[in-house]
Amino acid sequence: MKVPVKQTLCVLLSLVIAFSASSVCFAANGKCDCGHTPVVFVDGIGGSLYLVNEDGSRDLVFTPDTDVIVKAVVGLLPVLPLMFFGPTTGVFERALSKAAGEIFEPIRCDENGDSVYNIKPGSGTEVIKDLHYDPDEYYQFAYDWRLDPMVNAQLLDQYIDKVRSVTGHDKVILSCYSEGGEVTFAYLSLFGSAKIEKYVTLCSAFQGLTAVGYIFTGKINVDPKQTYNFLTSFLPAMFGENKGIDFAVKAAKYTGLLHGLCRAINRLIKNDFDSFYEHFALPYFGQMPGIVDFVPQEMYGEVRERLSDPKHAKLLARADQYHDYQANAKQILDEAVDGGMNLCIVSNYGIHVMPFVGNNPYQSDALIDSAKSSGGATMAPVGQTLGSDYKQKVQDGHNHLAPDGSADASTCMFPEYTWLVEGFCHWNRPDELMSWLIGFKGQPTVFTDERYPQFLVGHDINQISPMK
Ligand SMILES: [Zn+2]
Numbered sequence: 001m002k003v004p005v006k007q008t009l010c011v012l013l014s015l016v017i018a019f020s021a022s023s024v025c026f027a028a029n030g031k032c033d034c035g036h037t038p039v040v041f042v043d044g045i046g047g048s049l050y051l052v053n054e055d056g057s058r059d060l061v062f063t064p065d066t067d068v069i070v071k072a073v074v075g076l077l078p079v080l081p082l083m084f085f086g087p088t089t090g091v092f093e094r095a096l097s098k099a100a101g102e103i104f105e106p107i108r109c110d111e112n113g114d115s116v117y118n119i120k121p122g123s124g125t126e127v128i129k130d131l132h133y134d135p136d137e138y139y140q141f142a143y144d145w146r147l148d149p150m151v152n153a154q155l156l157d158q159y160i161d162k163v164r165s166v167t168g169h170d171k172v173i174l175s176c177y178s179e180g181g182e183v184t185f186a187y188l189s190l191f192g193s194a195k196i197e198k199y200v201t202l203c204s205a206f207q208g209l210t211a212v213g214y215i216f217t218g219k220i221n222v223d224p225k226q227t228y229n230f231l232t233s234f235l236p237a238m239f240g241e242n243k244g245i246d247f248a249v250k251a252a253k254y255t256g257l258l259h260g261l262c263r264a265i266n267r268l269i270k271n272d273f274d275s276f277y278e279h280f281a282l283p284y285f286g287q288m289p290g291i292v293d294f295v296p297q298e299m300y301g302e303v304r305e306r307l308s309d310p311k312h313a314k315l316l317a318r319a320d321q322y323h324d325y326q327a328n329a330k331q332i333l334d335e336a337v338d339g340g341m342n343l344c345i346v347s348n349y350g351i352h353v354m355p356f357v358g359n360n361p362y363q364s365d366a367l368i369d370s371a372k373s374s375g376g377a378t379m380a381p382v383g384q385t386l387g388s389d390y391k392q393k394v395q396d397g398h399n400h401l402a403p404d405g406s407a408d409a410s411t412c413m414f415p416e417y418t419w420l421v422e423g424f425c426h427w428n429r430p431d432e433l434m435s436w437l438i439g440f441k442g443q444p445t446v447f448t449d450e451r452y453p454q455f456l457v458g459h460d461i462n463q464i465s466p467m468k
């Protein structure tokens with residue numbers, strides 16, 4: 001009797017092994033024909049970062065703990081009056097650099113652009129097969145937003161491979177927002193589009209943003225008029241129309257409070273920008289490749305000079321590589337599209353940019369220039385039109401002018417594949433449009449569906465309607 005039991009056990013064991021082996025084979029080779037291409041989403045800057053301790057435990061260091069922020073701010077209070085009234089001794093500026101340094105020390109990068117401490121991002125969405133059957137679900141790739149987008153692109157490639165293998169789909173839809181546009185664009189530059197069925201961008205930073213260029217070049221100036229314009233266009237987009245907020249902003253303007261605050265900030269910047277740059281901005285943020293790569297092409301030469309110290313040679317080589325891709329974006333995306341990748345570019349506009357860029361009313365989503373995130377739209381200053389005698393710059397047989405005269409999309413890299421949402425800031429998401437673009441089988445254009453023309457108006461935080 002003993003022998004058959006042993007044999008039975010052996011057979012069972014063999015079956016288990018054979019079955020697990022074949023099920024592995026099936027998962028690796030079996031194609032899924034569910035009709036839902038899995039979506040990989042790459043979010044913007046600011047994902048959680050953890051400090052990995054020697055025993056393997058993790059501490060959240062970004063976003064910093066409230067206690068850490070409160071302690072640093074309390075330390076600043078005794079010297080705060082100097083910001084408004086004191087002599088220009090640099091005491092306040094040094095205290096500010098020190099306080100900010102205490103908050104951000106754990107996420108500092110070294111002169112090469114690598115993390116000083118052992119930092120890891122969150123784990124992102126677990127790659128399980130069931131998730132991709134639901135068209136509203138996606139796999140979120142978590143990344144360390146400080147680091148070289150080329151390094152993150154390699155990790156993204158591994159994540160995409162995992163999603164392809166687990167779901168049984170050859171290709172994924174790659175969707176991104178803000179800095180996710182930088183990482184995914186680095187991905188396409190390095191790996192091409194063989195694994196990408198469709199690329200959908202929202203407020204993408206792939207061409208950089210002028211505001212960051214201003215910070216790196218020290219051209220910061222807080223203009224009271226621009227601050228007022230910014231607040232009155234940004235706050236309603238972000239939080240909806242609100243009489244209380246509206247009243248508070250107007251009150252700040254007419255009581256002179258806004259003016260006084262702007263003057264104090266400008267005084268601070270003017271007094272000691274170089275010291276603040278050297279002791280805080282550069283070591284804490286200027287050495288993060290993910291942030292240096294936000295500098296747009298036309299300002300990069302000047303920023304390179306600021307980083308000309310040989311100790312930054314590696315950082316600079318990395319930034320050069322990304323800026324080389326940035327300059328050749330049209331060609332890189334053309335190759336991807338020619339290779340069969342569908343492309344949808346969505347850009348929010350009509351909001352005044354953050355007010356530290358002086359009195360500069362270029363169209364933005366409050367953070368990123370809309371001309372850049374749209375891949376080259378021609379835009380009137382916020383609140384103005386291109387003029388009644390304006391003619392569409394590129395005559396391609398279609399109309400690419402906004403009905404309200406605010407923009408001309410004919411100069412975009414891909415005029416047929418670019419949607420512009422007026423009145424939405426960087427943190428508004430045109431959900432309905434994004435779902436339609438992602439769910440559409442094949443390549444949608446701005447003429448495919450009259451509900452989603454080239455120009456849309458954003459309202460009520462996440463609602464859209466065609467611009468009339
Ligand atoms: Zn499937």
Ligand SMILES: [Zn+2]
Binds near residue numbers: 396397398399400416
């Ligand atoms: Zn056209």
